[in-house]
Structure formats: structure tokens, C-alpha cells
Amino acid sequence: MALLTVENLSMEFGGIRAVDDVSFRVGEGEIYTIIGPNGAGKTTIFNMISLIYRSSSGRIWFDGNDLSARKPQDLTHLGLARTFQNIELFEHETVLQNLLVGRHCHSRTRLWQQMLFTPATRRAEIEHREAVEQVIDLLNLQHYRDSVVGNLPYGVQKLIELGRALCARPRILLLDEPSSGLNVEETDDLSFWIEDIRNLLGITVVMIEHDMRLVSQVSDRVLAVSNGRVLAEGTAREIQENLAVAEAYLGTREDVA
Amino acid sequence: MRFLFKTSYNQDIRLFKDRITMGWYLALGVVLLVLPLLLGEYYLSQASFVLIYAIVGLGLMLLSGFTGQISLGHAAFLAVGAYTEAVLSARGVPFVVSLPMAMAVSAAAGFVVGLPALRLKGIYLAIATLAFGFIVEVTLQQWESVTGGSMGLLLEPVTLLGVTLDSESGFYYLALGLTGLTLLILKNLLRSPTGRAFVAIRDSEISARSMGIGLARYKTLAFVISAAITGLAGALYAHKLQFISPEQFGVFVSIELLMIIVIGGMGSLHGAFLGALFMTMLPEFIAILREYLPSSLAYQPGLQPTIFGAILILFVLLEPAGLYGRWVKIRTWFQLFPLYRKGLMKREKSYVKSDRLS
Numbered sequence A: 001m002a003l004l005t006v007e008n009l010s011m012e013f014g015g016i017r018a019v020d021d022v023s024f025r026v027g028e029g030e031i032y033t034i035i036g037p038n039g040a041g042k043t044t045i046f047n048m049i050s051l052i053y054r055s056s057s058g059r060i061w062f063d064g065n066d067l068s069a070r071k072p073q074d075l076t077h078l079g080l081a082r083t084f085q086n087i088e089l090f091e092h093e094t095v096l097q098n099l100l101v102g103r104h105c106h107s108r109t110r111l112w113q114q115m116l117f118t119p120a121t122r123r124a125e126i127e128h129r130e131a132v133e134q135v136i137d138l139l140n141l142q143h144y145r146d147s148v149v150g151n152l153p154y155g156v157q158k159l160i161e162l163g164r165a166l167c168a169r170p171r172i173l174l175l176d177e178p179s180s181g182l183n184v185e186e187t188d189d190l191s192f193w194i195e196d197i198r199n200l201l202g203i204t205v206v207m208i209e210h211d212m213r214l215v216s217q218v219s220d221r222v223l224a225v226s227n228g229r230v231l232a233e234g235t236a237r238e239i240q241e242n243l244a245v246a247e248a249y250l251g252t253r254e255d256v257a
Numbered sequence B: 001m002r003f004l005f006k007t008s009y010n011q012d013i014r015l016f017k018d019r020i021t022m023g024w025y026l027a028l029g030v031v032l033l034v035l036p037l038l039l040g041e042y043y044l045s046q047a048s049f050v051l052i053y054a055i056v057g058l059g060l061m062l063l064s065g066f067t068g069q070i071s072l073g074h075a076a077f078l079a080v081g082a083y084t085e086a087v088l089s090a091r092g093v094p095f096v097v098s099l100p101m102a103m104a105v106s107a108a109a110g111f112v113v114g115l116p117a118l119r120l121k122g123i124y125l126a127i128a129t130l131a132f133g134f135i136v137e138v139t140l141q142q143w144e145s146v147t148g149g150s151m152g153l154l155l156e157p158v159t160l161l162g163v164t165l166d167s168e169s170g171f172y173y174l175a176l177g178l179t180g181l182t183l184l185i186l187k188n189l190l191r192s193p194t195g196r197a198f199v200a201i202r203d204s205e206i207s208a209r210s211m212g213i214g215l216a217r218y219k220t221l222a223f224v225i226s227a228a229i230t231g232l233a234g235a236l237y238a239h240k241l242q243f244i245s246p247e248q249f250g251v252f253v254s255i256e257l258l259m260i261i262v263i264g265g266m267g268s269l270h271g272a273f274l275g276a277l278f279m280t281m282l283p284e285f286i287a288i289l290r291e292y293l294p295s296s297l298a299y300q301p302g303l304q305p306t307i308f309g310a311i312l313i314l315f316v317l318l319e320p321a322g323l324y325g326r327w328v329k330i331r332t333w334f335q336l337f338p339l340y341r342k343g344l345m346k347r348e349k350s351y352v353k354s355d356r357l358s
């Protein structure tokens, strides 16, 4: 059974169909990539899955739950976490504090216990910290633990955002252009991390990505979209050889130039 | 410069960074405890006002400095606490009961004001809270059977568990104890998931939500806690003055309360104390200044608000991090001496948030 099922999703912005009847399924343990030219509607698909945008048409199922009845803040509790294309971190806080927010969905102590900082709260805080340290070790963030996020280089911030999502220990992770702004070396590291996240942590990954080298290295399956519509679905190689996809990319290149 | 070597996760959770820091705070605590021996009646009374303002500052700091929700109506919560305390104590309700009730009534008002905050942001929230301030002020004037209208209400000194605290030092210790308690509870909250949720909402609502933080719940909670703390300060304020009337809780007072946290330094608990100290001393300075001004200017009724306003503008323009930010810079300068270079504390603008969501 699929972990994430998207059925006939559509979204309009003032007459423009940003997403047009998109359906796909992602199986447990898959690395599934969405590609497409700028403005194809990829981020909008993510925003619909994470319930930031709502549309009457289409349905989203996650692990047997119909998400239309849920609120955005329920998603990490269900096991779905995401990152943003234009980094959305808590800039004035340290890396550690940012990552600890990722643990929010696992906090069980009550308000009065926190106000008095009871032993139960202290124990819970140490557990959160241990979980965060595992993510810090995984992503090699030891060096930045106590730095304020807003001062760090873009590439590191991208990584922290990935880390924050991992701290929620999700079952599925949505990554919106994780490699944008990274140099070649950092992108190589990223491809290993994405594989580790799936292989070691058992997390299903859905990502939006432009870097075809990264896409073909890690993806099990690829979905190509353009103008809000699905063009093709298949392995990275199949997609690269697909004529319609090539045309969609060339078409927009000319528009841009 | 000091380096910290950390060996256990408990170290990052502790109230004090290290032993030296703890030593400084202990010393400060001792000074505060013996203050009644050092100061005369008048200055001790001023010290009590500093503590009361500091409690309000802490409450407002939680809401504006940590959760990012502005309030231009905080004097109204102060009023709700003060009037509840005045009414209850006049009916013989003991302080240990009336104080929590003053906080509860104020918290309930905070809950009501928090509701529009779920939809409003920035300037619109400022206007809504300002309107709330007006409503409370007018209610206090009109509801004469309970509030005494513009005649106000009189209060007796606090009687705590059979002991009447009618001396300056008695009240000072009460205020000191309650300030310490408030500070401890806020410190605890800020190192727990709830405090992190508040800060997350302040910095990015969209990612706070996607990390599982319900905006409605936490924004309302911030208003409720902030109002309860301000209500506590209101109850103390009422007993300190022993007379309250609607003019003491007007819009200008709300702005003064906001000045406490802006001047003290947004987003730091230290700031609430520094701001409270500054705001208590400012009228004294203005009184001294009056002697040097030509009398045509010195006794203009608008002098104090004008100076307050000018200081607020100067702080916002020149030192947005407030007095606490200035202190941190000075401290860093000494710690790094002679390595300090200009611009060290400036944040690099590393990237621009282009098309942010919502």
C-alpha cells in the first residue's frame, strides 16, 4: 500500500491553474522526486500536501488518513515533515534551539510541569536533546550547534532546515529543492545524506529538485510536471529520455532567455 | 574571555550558564535582600515600583518580545488586576485568595483579547489592543457601582497570612518575592517546549505550524499568561498606591509599559528589568531637568510625554536591541579586549527572503 496518495489535485490562483489534476503515489521507503521547469506548480503541490493551501478538488491520503480533515499543525504528529524552498528558520535562535523546535510534536509534558520545570520536564528535555544530537551527528552540524542561524551561510541553513524536519522523526519527509544554493561538493554530501535518511532511518523521501545529477543518483522514481500537469512518471533514466519532458524544459529555457 | 566546556546536556538546561554567572546573580540577590537596610523610605518605595514595572515588563516581554504579538493595551490588564484586587480586598477576601483571582480575571481578559489576535497581525493587532485599552478605561469610569467611577477606589495595605505589611520594607519583600517567582516561571517556560513554540511563532509562523505548533493555541496562551502576570503586577500596584482611578490606566500608560520592553531590549528577560529601572528613574531626571529649563518650557504639561516619545524614537532608531543589547556589547568589548573590531555584533545579511509564504 502506498504511504502517500495524491488524487486529482488541482489549484487555481486567480484564473491560473497552478496545479491541474495531479495524481501520484509514493510507496513506503521510496525516494520520489518531482521535477519540472520554474512555475510548473511543484511547490504548490507541496503546499497542498502540507495543507497550507486548500482546494476543494482532489484528495490526499497519508498512511490511511484523509488529510482534508486535518490542520497543518497535525502533520508532524502524523509523521509528515517538510522543508521550504526559501528557508524558513527561526533566524534569531541558535541551531540547537531550531532543532529542538523540531521535537515539538514529541513533547508530552503539561504546561504546569514546564512552568515548574519538574523532573519529568527535565528528563523529557534531555531526551529531546539526545534525539537532536543524533541529527547533529548525522548531518555534521557539531561545529554550528550554538551559532545563531541568521548568521550562517546559506548552505548550512539549508542543512539545518533538513535537520529540523528530521528531529520530528517523520515517516515521510518533503524536501523542496534541497540542493538549491549548494555548491557541487555540498550537493554530493546531500545525496549521501538523502540515501542515509532512507536507508538508515527508514524515512520515505519526496523531493522537488532541479539538479538532474542528484535526481538520477538517488531517486527511485521521478514525476515530471509542467504547467501544473503531469507529463510523465518513471525512473530517472526514463524521464531523461522522455521527449515531452525535454520539450517542456527547452520551451521554458527559450522563454527565460 | 571565558570558554565553556560542556560535559552533559544538563548544562544547557540549567538556569545559570556556569558558576561565575551564578555567583553574580547570587550577589545581586543578596544586594536586593539587604536593600531595605541601605535605602531610605523614598528610594525603597521607588525600588518597589521598579519591581512592579519589572513584573509587567516580564509579562509584556513574553507576549511581544518572545511571541511577537504587539499590545498597546496592556495598561488595561494592569487595571483589571488592580480593580479586582481592590474590590475583593474591600470585601475582606484574604490576599492569598484575591491575588490569584486578580490574575485569573486578568487572564480571562487576556483570553478574550487573544481571540482577534489569531486573525490580526502587526498594526491591526496594535489597533485592536488599543481599542481594548479604551474600552476598559471607559468601563472603569462608567461602572460606578463597582469601580467608583472617576472617584476611584481606596485600598488597605496587604495583609499576608495575618501579618499586615504596612511598612515600605514589608511591601518591598512581597514585591521582590513575587518578581522572583514570576521570573523563575518564565525562565522555566522559555527552556521548555512551550517557550520554544512562542519564539518559533515570532520568527516564522509558517514553519512553526509545519513543525506541529498550533498558532491558535499558543498565541492565546501567550496572551493569557501575559495578562495573568500583568494582573499580578496590577494587584501589587493597587496596594502600593492604596488609591486607584481610571486615569492611572490610560493609553499613555500602555505606551509607557511598551517603552519598558523596547528600551530594555526586546526578547530578553534582562531587558524587562533594565527597562523598568530606566522608566522609574526617568521622571526623576525630568524633575531635575526642569530646574535648568526656562520656566515657560519647564512647566508645559506636555514636557514629560514629549521626552518619553523622543527617547523611544531614539532607542528604536539607534539601539533597537535596547539597554540590554548595549550592555552585551560593552561586555563583549571587555571580554575580547583588545581584539574587538567594529561591526562584530552586526548580523550579516546572508540571504533575502524573496517570496515568503503568507
Ligand SMILES: Nc1ncnc2c1ncn2[C@@H]1O[C@H](COP(=O)(O)OP(=O)(O)OP(=O)(O)O)[C@@H](O)[C@H]1O
Pocket (backbone or CB within 6 Å): A013, A016, A018, A036, A037, A038, A039, A040, A041, A042, A043, A044, A045, A085
Ligand atoms: N500564493 C500564490 N498566489 C498566486 N499565485 C501563486 C501562488 N503560489 C504560486 N503561484 C503561481 O503558481 C504557479 C506555480 O508556482 P510554484 O511555486 O508551485 O512553482 P514551482 O514549480 O515550485 O516553481 P520553482 O521551480 O520556481 O520553485 C506559478 O505561476 C506561481 O506564480
Ligand SMILES: [Mg+2]
Pocket (backbone or CB within 6 Å): A042, A043, A044, A085
Ligand atoms: Mg518551487
